[in-house]
């Protein structure tokens with residue numbers, strides 16, 4: 001760091017010390033500015049669902065951080081090293097080695113993306129009637145658990161459901177809730193704990209090292225496995241380094257491996273932490289589970305040495321794994337998310353606090369207290385943000401939560417949020433300023449905004465394809 005060589009007086013003179021990204025831009029992708037008329041037409045065509053917008057109609061795309069990151073020059077160079085052999089590609093072995101090195105698991109099964117791995121692990125270990133406890137649901141994860149015959153039960157700490165709680169590790173599992181569940185259903189009906197790093201639906205909130213250690217101890221008493229959703233686990237350990245006593249000087253790579261050592265395996269959407277546009281994997285220590293998953297992968301994804309990825313994809317992914325665990329990279333990545341969060345906090349706009357790893361989550365319940373949850377306040381807020389400035393965000397509330405499979409009723413989550421998700425290494429600070437100002441504009445106009453009605457609802461993962469129409473006064 002340059003900080004030591006700059007004379008003290010200079011720092012005092014400026015009165016502040018900024019951070020900057022540990023990269024510079026080598027190639028740019030033009031984006032289209034849109035007019036108010038363009039946006040009005042586009043949002044109506046999209047049924048007020050930002051998933052149904054065409055990207056050409058979007059100015060700043062904060063729909064997701066999934067597959068939207070910028071690859072490095074090394075990753076792009078890696079694409080040229082793709083070994084496209086059907087079986088036994090060189091790049092698969094590079095990938096396998098990177099996963100073993102940085103995550104520490106023994107056996108690796110490649111998949112096309114995260115949900116491919118969720119499918120394999122769910123089918124391999126869940127039996128009809130099983131219960132899967134976890135730290136808040138994720139949409140595709142829970143659906144695969146349900147399709148395999150299981151029921152997901154949320155055992156996250158209560159603070160996770162409170163957007164204003166400043167708890168430093170809102171992703172933690174409540175061990176008392178878990179114990180009560182084990183006593184009720186019996187350990188033999190719990191195939192594994194579904195533990196996620198930086199819990200997406202809670203606002204990108206981390207799990208502490210102390211929590212996973214204690215979880216391991218509890219699970220060992222009952223012989224219950226712990227499988228990790230490692231999708232944003234490198235981001236999770238940044239918070240451990242920052243907030244948990246004793247870890248400040250430990251590199252992210254070391255913390256990641258330690259955290260994983262308390263678990264029995266992981267599934268991964270490499271489209272996030274790993275800085276690639278497509279890819280995923282499942283990795284486990286248990287040979288029997290590996291054997292089942294490796295057999296199934298050839299039915300659903302591709303041969304067990306490519307799992308739906310091209311050789312070049314696996315090469316870029318192997319390089320991305322190394323880049324993801326660099327401390328400087330992670331500081332800048334999370335620093336950018338915080339920069340946006342701090343602007344909104346300064347303007348007293350309600351967001352989930354503390355700011356998490358991959359996104360800012362606007363609290364639609366507090367922004368639109370006059371819109372009842374069955375009129376989809378977060379869905380409306382996402383549409384308004386697009387209409388104002390061409391910024392695309394995502395609903396994470398009642399629409400994402402779907403319907404209860406038994407009662408058929410909407411599931412009403414405590415959190416009714418809009419996610420402004422920051423792709424890695426893609427946008428500048430100026431894009432964050434524009435975004436913050438757009439949020440401020442729609443916040444100032446909040447009292448005039450009304451809810452939506454759902455006019456089309458698909459059977460599975462409805463948030464992707466549902467259509468809405470505005471309600472009038």
Ligand code: F0G
Pocket residue numbers: 063064065066113114115116138140141196200229231232268269270271280
């Ligand atoms: N687990 C988590 C925590 C995720 O955030 C995602 C995807 C998946 C699993 C599934 O992975 O998309 O590669 O099949 N999240 C994306 C998002 C879609 O926008 O948050 P996938």
